[in-house]
Amino acid sequence: MPELPEVETVRLGLARHVAGRQIQAADVLHPRAVRRHVAGAADFVAAVAGRTVTEVRRRGKYLWLALDSGDAVLGHLGMSGQMLVQPPTAAAGPHLRVRFTFADGGPDLRFVDQRTFGGMLVSRGGAELPREIAHIARDPFDPLFDPDEVVAALRRRRTGVKRALLDQTLIGGVGNIYADESLWRARLHGDRLAASLSRPVAHRLLGHVTEVMTEALAQGGTSFDALYVNVNGESGYFDRALAVYGREGQPCRRCGTAVRREPFLNRSSYFCPRCQPPPRRPGPRLPGQSRPRQRAAG
DNA sequence: CGCAGGCCCTGGTAGC
DNA sequence: TGCTACCAGGGCCTGC
Numbered sequence: 253m254p255e256l257p258e259v260e261t262v263r264l265g266l267a268r269h270v271a272g273r274q275i276q277a278a279d280v281l282h283p284r285a286v287r288r289h290v291a292g293a294a295d296f297v298a299a300v301a302g303r304t305v306t307e308v309r310r311r312g313k314y315l316w317l318a319l320d321s322g323d324a325v326l327g328h329l330g331m332s333g334q335m336l337v338q339p340p341t342a343a344a345g346p347h348l349r350v351r352f353t354f355a356d357g358g359p360d361l362r363f364v365d366q367r368t369f370g371g372m373l374v375s376r377g378g379a380e381l382p383r384e385i386a387h388i389a390r391d392p393f394d395p396l397f398d399p400d401e402v403v404a405a406l407r408r409r410r411t412g413v414k415r416a417l418l419d420q421t422l423i424g425g426v427g428n429i430y431a432d433e434s435l436w437r438a439r440l441h442g443d444r445l446a447a448s449l450s451r452p453v454a455h456r457l458l459g460h461v462t463e464v465m466t467e468a469l470a471q472g473g474t475s476f477d478a479l480y481v482n483v484n485g486e487s488g489y490f491d492r493a494l495a496v497y498g499r500e501g502q503p504c505r506r507c508g509t510a511v512r513r514e515p516f517l518n519r520s521s522y523f524c525p526r527c528q529p530p531p532r533r534p535g536p537r538l539p540g541q542s543r544p545r546q547r548a549a550g
Numbered sequence: 551c552g553c554a555g556g557c558c559c560t561g562g563t564a565g566c
Numbered sequence: 567t568g569c570t571a572c573c574a575g576g577g578c579c580t581g582c
Binding site for chain 1: 573574575576577578
């Protein structure tokens, strides 16, 4: 699933293959792909036609093409989105949602998204930073990312530390995979109350977050070639390096204890029950804490 | 305002 | 074989 390292890999690919080129036209093949462009698909298309891509930028899991008009084509890959650079003659796959052709007659940019959680919009005047994502916090790859500030904010949260890590208004770019991996490295259970972490422990956790995503980016960077801007939907080459995510029942790489999977926010958390002991709960159950599977009412 | 949880969506797969 | 249920899950939205 595309998290920060994967999105940054895509950004690098787009910067290489799309920056500096003039868009000839855009074609929206599925309305849901531009559902967040409230002015509609026709307006989206009109806003990009004839514009030149000046830069490709990113914050957290969002990325955008800065245009010479001052606008931006803002995109999010969701769970299954891909930005593919393909020859205009390449056949359209079943999940092609938006296609951009270029005035130079070179490769198209194609937004392909099976599950349609992703999408695009044109942000007016958003070339520098789209206002639509002003609430997204800086991510660890951002030069202005301030660990002290994030640690302070984290320690103000009265919720589980994993929930806090996934909150994009606190820290950008962390998803389920890297949250679990970071917590394993820090030997912390995700249900630990964020506010209960000491300042040094919180700093150490943040260091692991940065470290694991940096390592993943280094792996992701190896896996795209000239005409294919990699996302590949899966975890990429980094999946073989994962310590806990997706490894239910397999031995912890540190202590050999079987990795456990538990329901978490209608998805899963993976952790080592020995290295990452669940917090004791003397009082009422912590909200958001893992609990046995419950069926939704209805 | 902080926080919890529902919902959106589809293809692959497990189970019956 | 064909059906159902489940799974992946980021972010927006609502409600408390």
